[in-house]
Each structure stands twice: as C-alpha cells, then as structure tokens.
Amino acid sequence: MSTANSSNHLQTPILDSESAQLLQAVSQHGGYAYVSMAARAAAGDLRAAEAAREMAWEQLHSGPWHSVLPVWRDAYSMACLHVAKVHAIAGEFSDALRALDMGLIMGGPLLKPDLHSLVTIVSAKARAARVSEKQQQCPKSDRRLVPDDLDSKELLGVLPTKSLSCKMVLKRSGLSLEGFLREYLLPGYPVIISDGMGHWPARTKWNDMDYLTRVAGDRTVPVEVGKNYLYPEWKQELITFSQFLERIKANGSSSAAPTYLAQHPLFDQVVGKKYIRLYLASLSEELYPYTETMLCNSSQVDLDNLDEKEFPKMRDLEFLDCILEEGDMLYIPPKWWHYVRSLTTSLSVSFWWSEYGSS
C-alpha cells in the first residue's frame, strides 16, 4: 500500500493506519467502485486516484448537505492524498497542492493532519524548485498589488450619497486595551484604532505580489465572485491564490464581477482603502431586511442604487461612516448593519469572535 511513498518523504501515517477501516466503512455504504479505485490509487495509478476522488466528490453532492455521510468526506480526503502523492512524485507540485487544499476544504477531519503535513512538505519542494527557476529570470518592474494612492475626492464620486458628510467613526490612536473595553466594546460603539497594527509585517509584505505568490501562490482559496451574495449571478469558486491576485490586480476597483476572498467584528485594513458605513443595530424595520430566514440579516436596500420610493424610511437614517486606510482597525459592535466598498484593490483581515457563553 505504501510503495509509492517509500522512496520519498511523503509520509501519511494516518492514511496508512486508517485506510483499511475507512475502506470498509465506504464499502458498507455501497461504495464498491470507490474501494476498487482506491486500491489502484494507493499503488500509484493517477487515473484511478482521480476517479476515486470524483466518486467521493459526487457523493458529497448527491443529497442534501445534512444527509451526506461523514465517511464520504474522509473518503474524499483519502483520494486527494492519493492524487497529491502521485503528482508530488512526478514533480507536479502545484497540482499536488491543489489536491491537498481541496482535501482540506471539502474533506473530513480524519486525514487532516496528513493533508497538512503534505502541504508543508510539498510547499517546501515547490519553493526550492522555484528558486532554481528564478535564477535565470530578470526582476519584474512594479510588482506592487496596489499602485499609487488614489485621489480621495475622485473616490467620493463613486460612494453612496451623503457619504462622509455626517457623523464619522472616530479614529483613535494610542487607545489602551482598557480604554477600548470601557469606551467602545462594552457600550457597543464603533471605533477605528489607527496605530494598532504598525508591527504587522503584512502591511508591507501583503502589497508585494511576488511575496504573496511565493508563500501562497499555489494554495487553493474559496472566493466569492459578484457584487455580493444577494445578486443572482453571485457564485463561489475555488481558485489558486495566484489566480486570485492576478484577477484582483487586473480588475482594480472597477469591475463588473469583482472577486473577494470568502470570509469577513474587528475589520483590519492591511493593504488599500475601504469605505465603510454603519447603521445602528436597533434599526431594522427601516433597513428592510429580507424576510427569508437565510437572508434575514441582509438588507434589501442597495445603497449604490438607492430607490427612495421603495425604501422611504432609508433617506433620513443616521449612520456612521469612515474610510479605512492601511493600518486601521475598525471595531464593529455586534449586529450593527454594515455596508463595505473597496476603493482600491484591498486586503483586509476580519476577526469574528463572540463573548464566552453567548451564542
């Protein structure tokens, strides 16, 4: 079973010890074809490994999510490990990483440690391979993700009406943790902490395409394509981080189908600028939330094309807004409504947390 990895350092101890039991469970659930493919995959047959992965993928999509049997998630990871090993042995590191990431994203918990350790090993091999390749290439000119600062006045033109004309979110520097807790977190009031991330290496490194590509270019990430998830053409895709970077660099901030990294109440602006508008949590009728339960935390109002006839209560609502610049951290209190718009290509990090014991 482990002939394929004996000559390499692609060790998968959990796969090796759990395979037999996992395959028996798959067989119990009717996956005879998977089991026979997996046996050939373990012997290094790429086509069989891909077929096994395809069978497991199909099972993950063969019914409502709650009815998908957990064993098929682990079977999916197993097939991803087989596919990745064959690619890695052939020196196809990007393909191997793609397979491993898909296993991490869609697979079950059982083989996660093996997937993670192979990611580390294969990433190192890929970097080593790239370094020897790079030595023949000449350096590229501007590899910064966000070029020059844009004119703030020009930006105002693209924002919803009344932006930056009323109350702004207070920008505080040198705010102590105690001060943040007392003045903002406990009363539930938004604030921008402007010098809290000066020490983050990300502020310079994340604006360097080469750095981003080097450390994560071959990793697969879930992205959201489309203005936001309320639009019918909105979809989720899995692409490599390199593809994502190229896409956002090409798009700038004025694209028909913008792409976002999936995820999003500390909101840390690492690179670029974002406009953010906040409405009080207590306003809800005035913001016309969707009635369907899945979307009841989303407003039907499109601030970019505000229809005052349809949503009359919207016009005179008070709000707080701000432009989040590189290095700013914004605290959004629980349940505040927020509208976010990127003004430049921008990279942010969001932290979600909840008080211990609350839901």
Added chain:
Amino acid sequence: MVKAAAGWAHCVAVTDIGGVYTWGWKECVPSGKLLGEQPMGANVEKDAIERQSSYLNEQVSPRSQGSQSTALPCLVTLNPGVRIATVAAGGRHTLALSDIGQVWGWGYGGEGQLGLGSRIRMVSSPHPVPCIEPSSYGKDRCAALPRGTMGSEGLGLRVPGNYVKGIACGGRHSAVITDAGAVLTFGWGLYGQCGQGSTDDELSPACVSSLLGIRIEGVAAGLWHTVCLSADGDVYAFGGNQFGQLGTGADQAETIPRLLDAPSLENTNAKIVSCGARHSTIITDDGKVFGWGWNKYGQLGLGDVIDRNIPAQVTIEGCVPKNVACGWWHTLLLAEPT
C-alpha cells in the same frame, strides 16, 4: 428476464411472469415481510415464491450475514397477485411498475423519492406509491381542460390519467408518466429536478403543471436532472446543469421544464431517452443517437472526453440503434446490423 435496471450500487431485474430480483448494496435490497395493509396468508406467499422459483429453476439466495452486498439476486416479496412489468433503480431507491399501472417503491426515502408523503428513511419492502388518487380513476378531467387554465396545481386539479405507464429513478428523485401523458415527480428538489418551479423536495407525487397539455411519452432521470420526451418527439429537460446534462447550451439549472431547441434536433423526433448520473442520451425515430452532458469517461461515445451542453450526434456505422441505456457513468447502446 425481460427487464433490468441498474442504480448507483444495486441492480434489479424483472422476470416474464412479473417477479422481481434485486442484488447489490444491502440498503437497496428489501428485507423482511411485506408491510402491506391487507393481511396475507403464509401459504399465498409461499406459493408465489415457489411458482417463481420453480419457473426459474433457481433457489432464492439467502443474503449472507455480515456482508454489505448481496452478490446473488434476491427475490423481492410482492403482494399476492402483483405482477411487475418494469423497474427503475436510482441512487438508493427502486421503483417497480405493475402490469395494471400501479407503482411500488422501496429503499431510501429521505427526500420523498418514494412518494409516501413523508421523509421516511428506509422502506424495507415494496410499498404502493400513490400516484393517481383513487377518486380520479376513470375521470380524466384535467386532460380535457384547455392549456391556459393549467398551472394552478394543488387547487383541486386531478392528475390526468388512470394509470401509470412509465417510471424513472434519479439519484434521489423519481418521475412517473400517466397513460394520459402527464408527468409526476417526487423526491429531492434542490437543483429543480422535480420541475415544479422551486428547489423544494416533493414528498408526494406532484404533477409537473407546466407540461400539462403536452403528451409526455418518455421520462428519464439522472443524479440532479430529469429529461422528458413528448409524443411529438420534443425533448424537455429540467434540474441541475453543471455538466451540460440538460442540453440547453448553458450551465444554469432549470426548475421548470425547458424545451430543447438545438439545431441538431430539428426535423427529427426523439423516441427513447435515458439518463446517466450527469449525462443524457436519446434515440430518434430516424435512427440517430444523441448525447450530452458529462463526458469525462467518454460516456457520450463521441471519441473524446469533452463535456457537451447541446445534443451531439453519436456516429455509429453499419447498424441501426434500437435502444439506449445509461449507467451511472457509462452508456449502453443496443443496435442491429443494417
């Protein structure tokens, strides 16, 4: 054996005297006694089994303990007098159509694919699927209504037809057609594969109202999609379309039946339809074969592994196609030499 069908991990076959054998994944093979309403004499059951067994000159194979599959066919215990004419196998459920047009189902029913009105997880013996309400037998009112008044499904409209004449099982949904040409669907609906204009599961057989007025003669179902053929030879498809399996030329799912208007299908009438998990095939009355959808393993028979989202003609030289049957990831074509 006169009919056979294969699902994801099980097979089912019909004998010429109306008996049913099934084998494969244990979950799909009925066990235990019939759950029928009417009490049954043990002798009757024994007689029925003996009659069939002796005819086949083969003993019923008891299912081996502990094994997850039955390698040998098991005889399905049916109510006395029930003779099955044809069968359909899905992802994990089975439908059987009797010679009097009644539908029986067993296996997994978690999304309503057995049409029993609930999310019953396991039905371990054949259960009648209520497709045509008893009160509507012989009335056939709906078929006489003009088409414009249709669409108010659920408002006391009766299903046109007196009996069921065709059945199909998809991954987790089912479709049947009545003698009057109406289509009923039930089961998993997330991709629109029930054709009801929604993505809800249908727990009981529900008439596909947008097809009322069109006489449907054939139906087939895949993992996420359904394809119907009309008496005029038109093709209607609905459900998931990630691999082009609807043949509409796009990749959007359709929650109501969509008429295929591909140029390749002009001036030709579809007669036979079959669906694999993610592909579809038809045979036309002038002997052409078309396939579309997922083709990663060459299941479209086009000599390549490129998916098609419109019907593509399969060239077969020197023979006349007679029948087509898709497996989960493959296709079988029955042909005669010219």
